[in-house]
Amino acid sequence: MVPKKWLSRASGFVMVAGLLLLWQLSSLYWVQSTNWPPVTEIAKALVAGMRSGELPEVFGSSLYRMLLGYAAGVSVAVALGLCMATMRWVRASLEPMLEFLRPIPIPAIVPPLILILGIDDAMKIFVVAFSAFFPVLINTMAGVRSVEPTALAVARTFKHSRIAVVLKVTVPASLPYILAGMRVSLALALIVTVVAEMIAGSAGIGYYILTMQYAMRASDMYASIFLLAATGYLLNRLILSVEHNVLHWYHRNATT
Template sequence: MAAWCTRPDSMRALPHRFWGVLLLVLLLVLWQVTALCCVASTNWPPVTEILKAVATGLVNGELAQVFGSTLWRMAAGFAIGSAAGVLLGIAMATLPLADAALRPLVELLRPIPMPAIVPPLILLLGIDHAMKVFTVSFACFFPVLVNTVAGVRAVDPTALDVARTFQVGRLRTLTSVVLPASLPFILAGMRTSLALALIVSVVAEMIAGSQGIGYYIMTMQYAMRPSDMYAAIFLLAALGYSLNLALLAIEHRVLHWWRRGED
């Protein structure tokens, strides 16, 4: 019994990400084995062929071009949606009239699925960059807005009372007290929005695109080139993971005081 109890301690001593990496490797090995031995279909290529397609697409610049096209639209939409969410979130959290006027509209628009707004936007904005950037902005706006409202309303009243006692102006109170205190909430909303930005960018390109990674995936499907299609999907997964890690690093750097407080 004692020997059995000591086993979890030694397993927990392994690096935190070891088990996730191990599971991923096992799934890829399973994919490779089934493609070679069990599934006789060209639509289920071995992992080695997919990795070869990844290398080829990166070397000849094809994948770099389509990913770059998607990334700049995603970044523009993410920046616009996040900025709008923070500004309107502060207004709704601090101004009762703004909250009363905007909340019904927000609750009406927030549940609409992203694919449902693409057809009307095509009629209004066409199929060029403006439609895709607006779609990404629309998707990113609501998580940041909701978290900003929650963060501003969660600011410690004592901090506001101290600022009022020292006769600190409203603008300085906002920038020096309210925003820093609500930053953990805002960054949490931005992490959610970052994943949505990538998803919505690809979906918009699949529905109405002539370039970008979503259009590339659909083109490879129609061209019956599954290795290239899966190569793009593999890189898309790696890109999403890398973007999340980057934002986490920024969050840890900016919110070092918050992390210490949690410990």
């Protein structure tokens, strides 16, 4: 018997293949435009870009900035979320400012950041960290609030220090929420990296996509977009794998 999850995943790939086939047929028979190239031409451009090293270099620089910003944003969000959820005075002091900053759209903060940090990597890394920060912060606080009071009471009964209770009880119990926030933030980090490079970039995948558009090289533009989609998919699968390995106990209980 083939596992159901494999069948479900296979049906998803069949859907993608069907859409690509429809694209191919539409470009050959229904849409006559240089801006809508056949999928076969896009595939050729993708292979050529990989062989020449152009696409790996472009994606490497973008992933470098994305991962640095993502790591910084997640680290600060987890630490601050634990502090705000466990210490009332920290939450009372920081919550108004954070709620003021949270609704600001990312494109709106790029222009002032250009004036402060310039258009180099520092600005892009900060923007990525900013976008990754809030989903993890909110989920961390929600995870801490969901910890069973009985578990905390038992830890205090055994005279554990406050730091020990946080590290041994609060953090492990909050991990499902924290990792869920990290998964959301990972997709946001990739999106924001591309947007920042489009707005103020001289390198990276966002800048490359715009350059191909201006050069009327539609096949190369779509090839980079396809590769971007594949990168996002692989990153999502990676964090899901980490989540299932770290939280094997949680997923086992959820299925029982």
